Amino acid sequence: MRINIAIDGPSAAGKSSVADKLAERLGYIHLDTGAMYRTVAYLCDIKNIDVNDEKSVVKALDEATIDVKSDGTIYLDDEVVNDKIRDPKISMQASTVSKNPQVRARLVAMQQKIATSKGYILDGRDIGTVVLKDAEVKIFLVADALERAKRRVNQQAQKGVMLDLDEVLADINRRDLQDTNRAASPLKKADDAYLIDSSFLTLDEVVDKILEIIKEKVKEG
Numbered sequence: 222m223r224i225n226i227a228i229d230g231p232s233a234a235g236k237s238s239v240a241d242k243l244a245e246r247l248g249y250i251h252l253d254t255g256a257m258y259r260t261v262a263y264l265c266d267i268k269n270i271d272v273n274d275e276k277s278v279v280k281a282l283d284e285a286t287i288d289v290k291s292d293g294t295i296y297l298d299d300e301v302v303n304d305k306i307r308d309p310k311i312s313m314q315a316s317t318v319s320k321n322p323q324v325r326a327r328l329v330a331m332q333q334k335i336a337t338s339k340g341y342i343l344d345g346r347d348i349g350t351v352v353l354k355d356a357e358v359k360i361f362l363v364a365d366a367l368e369r370a371k372r373r374v375n376q377q378a379q380k381g382v383m384l385d386l387d388e389v390l391a392d393i394n395r396r397d398l399q400d401t402n403r404a405a406s407p408l409k410k411a412d413d414a415y416l417i418d419s420s421f422l423t424l425d426e427v428v429d430k431i432l433e434i435i436k437e438k439v440k441e442g
């Protein structure tokens with residue numbers, strides 16, 4: 222039985238790495254919904270649109286085409302944007318465009334359409350509460366902010382990018398605050414989501430925990 226899995230949680234909690242590993246173990250497809258908000262922020266950046274100007278952002282989005290392939294490649298019109306959307310400047314702008322209800326409506330519709338055939342793992346902020354309310358397994362992945370900042374610094378260092386821990390921590394706290402307090406679909410644990418604190422767990426330990434939950438659910442269902 223193929224199911225859908227929702228993974229939500231704050232920035233840099235490891236959602237994407239967990240979802241990637243799970244997808245590999247299960248033969249499922251991982252859809253990184255944050256990358257879609259980041260692509261809208263990148264679109265604003267290259268078009269010189271203020272991310273707070275809601276009307277102009279929606280107009281630009283309606284004139285563009287965002288296409289997410291099953292291997293995770295993201296196209297903005299004809300351009301592959303996977304690396305460009307990871308710039309720290311884009312992170313905060315993505316958090317701001319994600320407050321826009323009309324942007325959310327458009328991206329949520331795309332995400333729901335993609336996941337209709339099941340066998341998907343979606344990670345984001347509103348997957349269990351809005352996008353896939355009926356997902357068979359919902360996970361809310363949290364971790365201490367300092368641990369998340371340290372992980373982000375280490376991850377980037379491995380790619381040769383040196384970041385300042387205090388700046389990364391401040392950025393994480395700013396985004397958490399904005400993502401949790403926005404009016405439209407704020408970051409929130411769904412009532413039926415399993416809470417996993419990954420602060421002191423390895424990636425494999427988190428993945429094993431989720432595989433156990435999936436096994437139980439599939440047995441029940």
Ligand code: DC
Binds near residue numbers: 233
């Ligand atoms: O997961 P991420 O850090 O790449 O996401 C970038 C921003 O997009 C994040 O600050 C909040 C927003 N987002 C959202 O509002 N809803 C989602 N489902 C995914 C991301």
